[in-house]
Amino acid sequence: MGQHIAPYRRSPSMAAYLTTPTAPADVAPIQRRTLRLLFGTQIIGGVGVTIGIAVGALLAARIAGTAVAGLAQSAAVVGAALLAVPVTRVITGYGRRPGLVLAYLTGAVGGVLVVLAAATGWVPLLFLGMLLFGGGTAANLQARYAAVDLAEPARRGRQLSLIVWATTLGAVAAPNFAALADRVTHRWGLPPLAGPFAFSAVAFVLAAVVLLLLLRPDPLLTARRLVAAGAGVVPPAGPPGAVAPRAGMRAAWRVVVARPAARLGIAAVAVGHLVMVAVMAMTPVRLGESHSDVDVLRVVGVVLSLHIAGMYALAPVVGWLTDRAGRRAVILGGIAVLLAACAVAGTAGHHTPLLSLGLVLLGLGWSGTMVAGSTLLSEAVPTDVRPGVQGLSDLTMGLAGAGAAAVSGFVMRVAGYPTLTLLAAIAVVPLLALALRPAPSGALDGEG
Structure with missing residues (x-):
C-alpha cells in the first residue's frame, strides 16, 4: 500500500489485541465480525436518535415557541458537528471503539438533560441537552466509516451502505413509539414529550456498552498495522494498539483541498x-398546522417513518450502484432526487400523502x-489521515445542517414551507456544478 507511517507509540493493551493479524488474508473474519457488531449497534442507536428527533421540534415549540423550534433542532445538529472534533481526536489516537463509546455516552447525557428541561421549562437547559444529544448522531455517522476500514475496494460502497441501512430497522419504527414512550413515562411523573428522550438515553447507553465490550480488535488499528506491514514498517513488539501521530483538522483540510x-x-x-x-x-411543524394536538404525534410518526425509510431502506441498493455505476453517477442521481423531493413537498400544501411522498424522496436523495460521497471521500485519502478527513466531513456536514435547521424556523414563520423547500432546492445547485465538472478518467469513480 506504500504509505509512510510515522513511528508508533503504545496505548493500553488488551488480550484480544494480541492476535490481531498483520496479513490481508486474516482480515475477512475480523471484517465480518465488525460489520455484524456495527449493524446491531446501529439499530439500537437509530432508535435512540430517531425517537428523540420525532418530538424535538414539538417539545421546543411548546417550551420556547415555534420561532425557535428550528434552533432547538439545530442545536442537536451542531452538537453532532462539534462533537466530531473530540471524537475524531480519540479515534485518531486510540481507535474506533473508544471514539464511538464517547459519542454515545455524550448523547445519553444530553437525553437526560432534555428530560430535565421539559420538567423545569428552562430553555437554556433544553438547548444544552439538545447539543449533547447530538452525540448519538455523531456515533451513528462515524460507524459507517468503521465499516470500510478493512473493506475490499470493490465492496466499500456496499459495506458502508449496509451500516447505513441498519439504522432502518430501529429508526423507521422509532417515531411511532414516541407516543407510547410518552404515555409510559407520563405515569412516572414526566411531563409531556419528555418520555422519548428518556428512552433515547437508555438506548445510547446500551449501544456504548456493547461496543466497549465487543468491538475488538479495533478495525482502524488493524488497518494501520496492515498498512505498516505493506510499507515495510514493523510496529514495536506488543499490542497493535499502537497508533500514528494525530492528524488534525488543518492537515485534513489540506488533504481535501489537494484532491478533487x-x-x-465532502461536498x-x-x-x-x-x-x-x-x-x-420543519415538516412536523407544518403537519401541526393542519392536525390537532391529539393527532399530530401519530401523523408525525407515520410521515417521519416514511422519510427515514427513504433514507435507509434502499441504502444497500445505493451501495451496490455506488460500486457498479461509480461514485459520481450516484451522487448525480441523489441530486436529482433531492430536487424532485423539494418540488413535491413544496407543492403538497396540507395534503399529507403528497407531503409524505416528498419526504420519502428527500430521504432517498x-x-x-x-x-456515494462517504465512500468516495474515504478511498480518496491515505489511511493515516483518513479519520481526520472523515471527522472534517462530519463537522462540515453538521454545521451545514445546523445552519439550515436554524434558518428553517425563521423562514417557516416569515415566508412559509413552500419557500423553505425552494431555498433548499437552490442550495443543491453548487453541488450539481461540482459533480458535473470534468475530471480525469476514473478520478471520481475510483475503485480504490
Missing part, C-alpha cells in the same frame, strides 16, 4: 444533509449523496 475526489465527496455529504435537515426539521 475528496472535495466532491456531496454536506449539501445532501443540509437539504434534508432544512426540509425535514440524502441516501445517494451520503453513501
